[in-house]
Amino acid sequence: MKIQTLLLLLCMMLPQFSQADGPPKKQTYPEGLLSLNPGGELWSDIRQRGDSVLDGTSQVKGVDSGILINASGVEWANFRVNELTTYSSIALAAVFVLIFLFFLIRGKVGIEGGLSGRMVKRFTDYERIVHWTLAVVFLFLAITGLILLLGRPLLIPLFGKEVFSLLASASKESHNLVGPLFLVSLLMMLFSFVRRNIYEKGDLTWLLKGGGFIGDGHVSGGFFNMGEKTWYWIVILIGLVVSVTGLILVMPIFGQGRIIMEIVHVIHVICALALIVVSIGHMYMGSVGTEGTLEGMKTGYVDINWADAHHDRWGKECHEKDLIISAEEYDKLVGTSSVNEADGSKTT
Amino acid sequence: MIENLIDGPLWYLSLAVFSLGVLWQLAAILFASRKPDLSVARGSAGSSAIKTVFSRFLPHREMRARIGIQYIAGYLFHLGLFALLFFAAPHVLFLEENLLGFGWTPMPHWAFIVSAQAAFLGLIILWLRRLMNPATRLISTRDDHIAALLTFVVMLTGCLALLEEFTALRLLHRFTVELWLIYFPFSTLMHAFTFVPSRAFTGAWFGRRGVDA
Amino acid sequence: MSEKLEKGLEVLRSEVDGKVKSFFSSCVNCGICAESCLFYTETLDPRYTPIYKTEPLRKLWRNEYSLWGKFTSAIGFAKPMTEADLSDWEELVYDGCSMCGRCSMVCPVGVDIAGMIFKVKHALSKAGISPEGLVDATQRAVDIGSPMGITLKTVQAMIKHVEADTGLKIPVDVEGADYLALLSSNEIALYPEYLESLAKIFDHAGVSWTLSSEAFEATNSGLQIGNKTIAGQLVERVVAGAEKLKVKTVISPECGHAYTALRWEGPNFIGKAFSFKVVHILELLDELQAAGRIKTSGKEAERLTFHDPCSIVRRGGIDAQPRNLLQPIAEDFVEMADHGNMNWCGGGGGVSTNERAEQLKLTAFNRKKSQIEETGAAAVVTACSNCRMVMEEGVETNEMDIELLGLTEMIAAHLEDRPAGQ
Numbered sequence: 005m006k007i008q009t010l011l012l013l014l015c016m017m018l019p020q021f022s023q024a025d026g027p028p029k030k031q032t033y034p035e036g037l038l039s040l041n042p043g044g045e046l047w048s049d050i051r052q053r054g055d056s057v058l059d060g061t062s063q064v065k066g067v068d069s070g071i072l073i074n075a076s077g078v079e080w081a082n083f084r085v086n087e088l089t090t091y092s093s094i095a096l097a098a099v100f101v102l103i104f105l106f107f108l109i110r111g112k113v114g115i116e117g118g119l120s121g122r123m124v125k126r127f128t129d130y131e132r133i134v135h136w137t138l139a140v141v142f143l144f145l146a147i148t149g150l151i152l153l154l155g156r157p158l159l160i161p162l163f164g165k166e167v168f169s170l171l172a173s174a175s176k177e178s179h180n181l182v183g184p185l186f187l188v189s190l191l192m193m194l195f196s197f198v199r200r201n202i203y204e205k206g207d208l209t210w211l212l213k214g215g216g217f218i219g220d221g222h223v224s225g226g227f228f229n230m231g232e233k234t235w236y237w238i239v240i241l242i243g244l245v246v247s248v249t250g251l252i253l254v255m256p257i258f259g260q261g262r263i264i265m266e267i268v269h270v271i272h273v274i275c276a277l278a279l280i281v282v283s284i285g286h287m288y289m290g291s292v293g294t295e296g297t298l299e300g301m302k303t304g305y306v307d308i309n310w311a312d313a314h315h316d317r318w319g320k321e322c323h324e325k326d327l328i329i330s331a332e333e334y335d336k337l338v339g340t341s342s343v344n345e346a347d348g349s350k351t352t
Numbered sequence: 353m354i355e356n357l358i359d360g361p362l363w364y365l366s367l368a369v370f371s372l373g374v375l376w377q378l379a380a381i382l383f384a385s386r387k388p389d390l391s392v393a394r395g396s397a398g399s400s401a402i403k404t405v406f407s408r409f410l411p412h413r414e415m416r417a418r419i420g421i422q423y424i425a426g427y428l429f430h431l432g433l434f435a436l437l438f439f440a441a442p443h444v445l446f447l448e449e450n451l452l453g454f455g456w457t458p459m460p461h462w463a464f465i466v467s468a469q470a471a472f473l474g475l476i477i478l479w480l481r482r483l484m485n486p487a488t489r490l491i492s493t494r495d496d497h498i499a500a501l502l503t504f505v506v507m508l509t510g511c512l513a514l515l516e517e518f519t520a521l522r523l524l525h526r527f528t529v530e531l532w533l534i535y536f537p538f539s540t541l542m543h544a545f546t547f548v549p550s551r552a553f554t555g556a557w558f559g560r561r562g563v564d565a
Numbered sequence: 566m567s568e569k570l571e572k573g574l575e576v577l578r579s580e581v582d583g584k585v586k587s588f589f590s591s592c593v594n595c596g597i598c599a600e601s602c603l604f605y606t607e608t609l610d611p612r613y614t615p616i617y618k619t620e621p622l623r624k625l626w627r628n629e630y631s632l633w634g635k636f637t638s639a640i641g642f643a644k645p646m647t648e649a650d651l652s653d654w655e656e657l658v659y660d661g662c663s664m665c666g667r668c669s670m671v672c673p674v675g676v677d678i679a680g681m682i683f684k685v686k687h688a689l690s691k692a693g694i695s696p697e698g699l700v701d702a703t704q705r706a707v708d709i710g711s712p713m714g715i716t717l718k719t720v721q722a723m724i725k726h727v728e729a730d731t732g733l734k735i736p737v738d739v740e741g742a743d744y745l746a747l748l749s750s751n752e753i754a755l756y757p758e759y760l761e762s763l764a765k766i767f768d769h770a771g772v773s774w775t776l777s778s779e780a781f782e783a784t785n786s787g788l789q790i791g792n793k794t795i796a797g798q799l800v801e802r803v804v805a806g807a808e809k810l811k812v813k814t815v816i817s818p819e820c821g822h823a824y825t826a827l828r829w830e831g832p833n834f835i836g837k838a839f840s841f842k843v844v845h846i847l848e849l850l851d852e853l854q855a856a857g858r859i860k861t862s863g864k865e866a867e868r869l870t871f872h873d874p875c876s877i878v879r880r881g882g883i884d885a886q887p888r889n890l891l892q893p894i895a896e897d898f899v900e901m902a903d904h905g906n907m908n909w910c911g912g913g914g915g916v917s918t919n920e921r922a923e924q925l926k927l928t929a930f931n932r933k934k935s936q937i938e939e940t941g942a943a944a945v946v947t948a949c950s951n952c953r954m955v956m957e958e959g960v961e962t963n964e965m966d967i968e969l970l971g972l973t974e975m976i977a978a979h980l981e982d983r984p985a986g987q
Contacts, residue, residue, distance in 0.1 A: 130421060133480045140476055170520055174512035181465060181511045185473050304484070339490040339611040373632055377590060380630075384583030390832035392842070394882050408675050411597075414907040415671050418600040426595075426673075481596075486611040488596035495633070496594050538633040543674055546591035551675030553584045558669075561829060562882030563906060565670060 051075055068261045080266035088270070089154055092277045096150075099281045103288050113294040115313045121331035123305040124322045132301055134196050138189040138239075144182055146280050148175035153273060180254045187247035194240055200227045201236040206317070227318040235286055239279070246275045303338045305329075355519065358527050366530035373537020374545055381549050393560040400559020401552040407565070408551050422481060429474025433507075435459065435467035442516065468511055475504055499539045502532045570648040573692035577625045580684040588681060589626045591674040592616060598668035598678055603909055603932040604661045604925070613661045615668035619681040621646075621654050621688065655694050658686050658791075660922035663914030663929075665875035670906060679880075686791025698920045699790045706786040706799060712918065713750040713784075720748070720781050723757050733764045738810065739775035744849070745812040745841075746774055747783035747803065747827075749820035751950035759818065759950070762977030766850065769980045770858040774816075780806025783818050785826035787834075789918060796826060797834035803827065807841050814842040816849055819973060821876030821914070821949045828881070845877060846973055847948055851886035854893075861979040864896040869970075870942035871900070872933070872956065873908035874949035887948055887972055894979045899940045909936055913955030930959035937967060944968040946975060 052075035059070040068074070127135070151159065152175050160168050210230035228236070249272035252260055260268070291298045296310035308328050311319035322328055329337070411423050437443060441458035448455035459467070479500050482488045506528045513521035535541065558565035596614060599605040604613040611617070628634045628643055637643050666679035689695055702712035709716060724735045736742065744767075752759040767774050780803045787796025807815050817824040826834070828843045844852075853859045871891060877883045884905050891898055903909055912929035916922045933956060937945055945967060947953050953969050960967045 129481065129484045132484045133421070133477055136480045136484070137473075137476055140480075170518050173515050173518060174521055177514035178508070178511045181468055181514065182472065185469055188473060303486075336610050337486060339486040377586075377632060381583045381587040381590070384586060386582050386584065387833070390836070390838045391829045392838075404675060408673055411673075412671055412907055414903040415597070415601060419597050422595060422597060482594070485596055486609070487599035487605065487614040487617075488594060490611040491594045491596060491614055491617050493594065538631075538636065540590070540593045543591040543593050546587050547674040549583075549587040550591040553587060554669060554672070554675040554677045557677055557680070561880065563879060563884075565906075 067256070067259055071262075074262045076263055076266060080270070083270065084273075085156075088273055089157055092273070093154060093158075095277060095281050096284075099284050103285065107288075107292070112292065115295050115307070115309050117309055119296055119307040120309045121334075122308045122328050123331070123334040124308055124311055124319075124327050124329070125304060126300040126306045126311075127304045129304065131196055132304055134189065134192045135301055138186075138193050141182060141185045141189050142279075142283065145179060145186055146276070146283075148179040148182075149273075149276055150280070151175040152179065183247075183250045183254055186243070187251070190240065190243045190247060197236060201233045203230075203233060207233065224317060225315045227315060229315060235282065238282055242275045242279050246272060246279060249275070305334060305338065355523055358523050358530065362530050363526070366533040370533040370536050374542070377537060377542055378545060378549075381546065389560060391560075394562035395559050397556035397559045400565065401556040404555025404558070404565050405548055405551045407555075421477070425474045425477035425481070427474070428470040429478055432467045432469070432471030432474060433503075435463070436471060436507075436510070440464050440467070468507070471507060472511075475500065475507070479504070495539050498535070499541050502528070502535055503541075506532050567648050569692045569694060570646070570651060573621070573648075573651045573688045573694065574625060574646065576688040576691045577622055577684070578629070580622065580687065581626060581630055584677070585622065585626060585681065585684070586630055588676040588678075589623055590631065592623075592672075592676050593674065595673065597671055597673060598676075601667045601671040602662075603665070603667075603912065603929045604663075607929050607931050608925070612657060615662070615678045615682065616676070618654065618657045618662055619678060619685055621651050622681055622685050624650055651689060651692060652694050654685065655689055655696070658682055658689065659696050659699065659919055660916060660925050663875070663910045663912065663916045665910035665914055666880045667875070667907065667910070670879065683791055687793055690790045690792040691794075695790055696919050696921050699786070699918060702918055703786040703790045703792065703795055706782075706784070707795060710802070711750050711753075711782045711784065712786040713754050715750055715753050715782065717778055717781070720753060720776075720778075723753060723760060724776070727757065727761045727764060731761055731764055733768050735760070735764055736775040738778050739773075740810050742773045742775035742810065742812055744772060744774040744814050744816050745780070745807050745810060746776055746816045747818050747823065748776075748781055749818045749823050749950055750782065750784045751820065751954055752818055753781075755954060756950050756971060756974075758974050758977075759971060762971075762974045763846075765977045765980060766853075766859065766973070769860075770853045772853070772858075775810060775812070777806040777810055779809065783820060783823035783827065785822055786918075788822050788826045788830065793830075793834055796830065797836075800826060800831040800834050803831075804835065804839065807839075812841055814844055814849075815839075817843055817845045818950070819846055819874075819877075819948045819971065820951055821874040821881070822951065824881055825876045845881070845883055845886075847877070847883055847886045847890065850973065850976060851889050854890060859976065860981040861894050861976065862981040863979055864894055865944075865975070866896050867943040868897040868899060868941060869895045869944050869946055870898070870937065870940045871904070871972075872911060872945050872947040872952060873904055873906075874947060874952045875908070875910050875914060877948060878908060879906050887946075890972060890976060891946065894975060895946075899942060901936045901940055903936065909933060911952050911956045912959065913951050917951050917955050926955065927959060927962055930955070930963075933959065934963055934965065937965070942967070944970050946970045946972050948972040 050072045052071070052073065060072065062069045151171060155168055155172055155175075159171065163171070204226065206224050206226070207230040210225055249268045252258075252268045253265060253272060256265070289297070290301065294314070296307045297314075299310075300306040308319065308322065311322055313319075411419055416423075439456075439459040441461070441464065444455050444458040458464075482492050482496065482500070506525070509521070509525040509528045513525045516522070532541075555565050594616065598616050599611070599614040602613060602615050605611070605615075616623075624646055626634075628638070628646065634643065662679075662682050664679055664683060668678040669676070669680065672678060686695075705714050706712045724737065727733075728735055746763055748760060763774075766772075782799075783803065785796050785799050787793070787799050803815065815827065817827045824845050828845065831843070832838050850859065869891070871887055873879070873884070873887075901908065909932045910929070911933040912926045916926050916929075943966075945956065947956070947969065948971065950971070953971060957969050959965075960969065
């Protein structure tokens with residue numbers, strides 16, 4: 005409250021500040037006066053209120069070093085503090101509400117006839133390592149990024165300014181350090197999964213039938229279905245945008261000025277938020293949302309009934325090529341049979 | 353209070369546990385009785401021991417396709433960690449002021465950042481492989497996971513404190529380092545030292561038999 | 566505490582030395598050894614990860630020798646070992662490991678994993694936790710002198726046959742001969758052509774040699790089951806025979822286990838150095854050829870490849886000799902992709918005499934199968950009757966069109982005819 009009152013007072017004392025929009029009319033002085041105040045004109049120029057940006061000279065050589073006050077910065081800061089935080093909070097809240105509603109209505113999407121216990125290999129060790137590397141890096145960046153974006157309105161009231169300043173510094177430093185790893189793991193993801201994620205005939209039907217989550221009818225899918233492919237391309241394409249904008253922000257060594265940084269920052273935040281929002285849906289669908297899906301990313305094997313239900317064309321291939329293994333064989337291969345732990349205790 | 357503890361007694365305690373623990377283990381290895389081999393040697397055990405200490409840094413040609421990712425991730429992690437440990441500017445300064453009394457040229461900031469990134473990526477991949485591969489999942493013990501987690505936390509708190517502005521963050525980093533040092537001699541982290549005698553023993557064994565190990 | 570457990574732990578404790586301490590404190594469970602082991606790569610069963618097979622010894626080290634173990638037992642949190650900690654590993658070390666030692670070559674921290682698996686085998690066999698088939702064979706070796714129950718009579722009958730076939734006299738119990746030749750059970754029972762070849766080659770090269778009526782059996786079942794005491798008893802017989810005949814050198818037959826037992830472990834098993842030299846037959850043949858005492862003629866036209874017996878090459882250091890010997894008699898010789906020190910075992914080794922492991926052995930053979938098929942060879946030459954027998958079985962089961970050849974016999978078949986009178 006105190007701050008707001010203070011700000012209000014400040015605005016009343018400096019009327020020109022409260023009218024940030026619209027260029028001030030230089031020429032219309034009260035009659036008989038050539039200038040209201042020479043200092044005022046200079047101030048207007050420095051504040052970049054004219055049509056042209058005043059680029060002064062400075063002993064310091066560097067990008068934007070001739071600009072004393074960056075007017076667009078205020079606009080950006082306002083946008084960041086008001087619109088960005090508000091809408092991103094709404095988006096995050098909305099996705100949780102939506103998922104909860106979906107869960108209430110649809111429940112856990114099961115498999116007709118249940119799980120058989122007979123498994124097929126879906127992902128190699130390497131593919132799962134790539135997935136989880138990307139996931140770990142992404143989660144870390146999402147959390148630290150959200151602390152930076154929403155920390156002020158959300159965390160200061162909770163922890164106070166002292167603690168938040170610490171948290172913000174830690175988040176910023178680690179976010180910047182880990183950031184480039186997202187691009188590296190994204191490229192690993194791109195190369196190891198791209199072949200199976202190219203759209204093909206039949207994918208559109210999947211979309212038209214709402215992916216089988218709406219209504220009852222079974223929908224056809226290959227190794228990856230239309231929904232998974234689309235999620236893949238969202239990750240790759242938006243992820244690339246987030247990575248590149250992130251690199252532009254973290255490495256101000258290519259002559260990018262403040263305006264570029266501001267625009268890039270806004271793009272970075274919006275794209276990252278989009279990824280976070282969709283990823284929450286992905287996490288839900290991959291774990292609680294559908295029966296038997298998480299297994300594929302945990303052990304690399306999925307139930308054959310799961311494959312038949314969600315990826316019938318691939319499932320058929322598994323049947324034809326005789327790739328299905330028994331429950332006992334599966335236990336053996338994933339190391340859950342007989343002597344299980346290194347300390348020798350038996351589990352089955 | 354906490355600050356005094358972490359910068360004072362706990363630091364000395366961890367150093368003592370670390371160095372005494374490591375020395376005790378190495379002594380137990382080197383001074384343990386070994387039966388002499390009575391067979392007639394074909395090759396030199398000594399030179400093979402030394403050679404094997406170095407040759408095992410690279411995988412056999414026959415193995416490369418199978419374990420490539422582990423070697424790449426392993427090197428990213430270990431080289432990154434070593435660079436950080438001994439050449440990051442704050443570490444060099446710390447060692448000079450608190451332990452050694454002399455310093456050396458630290459690496460530039462960008463190299464510091466790149467090393468940290470390499471170490472993080474390497475450790476994450478290695479740890480995930482431990483969890484994803486059925487063989488490593490089966491043989492991994494609680495110790496392996498604690499050691500990986502502690503190392504990860506030490507690296508993470510280090511990177512949280514990058515700005516070097518907040519005492520609390522610096523103390524957090526130092527505290528985790530102290531935990532790591534105390535845990536070290538009790539765990540497989542010991543491999544940082546014992547890999548040398550292990551390779552030498554095996555190199556000597558093969559060397560006596562005239563096998564290039 | 567049961568008697569078996571007590572005995573097993575006692576033996577395990579006696580096996581913990583500086584090496585074991587170093588090995589276990591440096592192993593980070595990276596799992597690279599799994600990728601080097603044919604029992605893992607062919608079954609993908611994680612329990613066959615080599616370092617996992619050392620678990621009984623490792624657990625003992627963890628409990629009683631590691632700093633952590635000392636700490637936990639000091640505060641009363643130690644988890645004592647049970648008999649299951651030993652008996653659960655019987656199948657892994659006896660069926661799922663041929664002691665080929667490939668894992669010891671690839672370990673990035675340099676752990677001699679195979680060496681430690683042997684220690685586990687030793688403890689299990691001492692505690693009486695071993696497969697029946699192996700126990701029986703070992704008992705026969707102790708009682709009769711041979712795991713296959715071969716007696717002097719069998720050997721004498723074979724000598725008679727060989728003498729009739731070759732027209733050469735086989736020297737038996739010749740005192741003061743330069744060399745004492747030994748035979749493995751397989752070579753007596755399945756491959757009598759080995760003795761025939763020795764007779765021809767030694768006659769050709771003018772080597773002074775003999776067999777012993779007391780020490781003809783080189784197969785060491787004690788080594789196979791992992792029992793150092795029995796292994797030592799069997800080695801003593803050879804030593805006694807060699808000393809009685811006052812030979813300068815004992816020739817180990819092609820058999821890999823026999824070679825390891827005589828050349829490398831024998832003196833340690835019996836606790837004293839030998840008064841004679843031990844050479845492998847391939848070493849001797851290579852020496853003779855290099856000295857010009859073996860002259861061959863003609864070459865095998867078909868494509869050949871060589872299977873390196875693990876005990877002779879990777880754990881024996883005889884790598885160049887078989888290649889030198891093959892070079893003059895093979896027209897089209899190709900190496901397998903992984904050969905020499907990094908060759909893959911054929912599934913035999915320590916497992917070969919363990920009937921219970923038959924199926925697993927054949928699965929493990931798949932590695933050898935694809936290795937052979939990659940070369941496009943029509944025949945595989947090897948220098949170990951055990952390897953040969955196991956691979957012949959694998960080739961038959963898989964209906965492969967591959968011939969198995971013994972290197973010594975190949976040399977004998979290509980000896981240059983000497984002009985009469987020489």
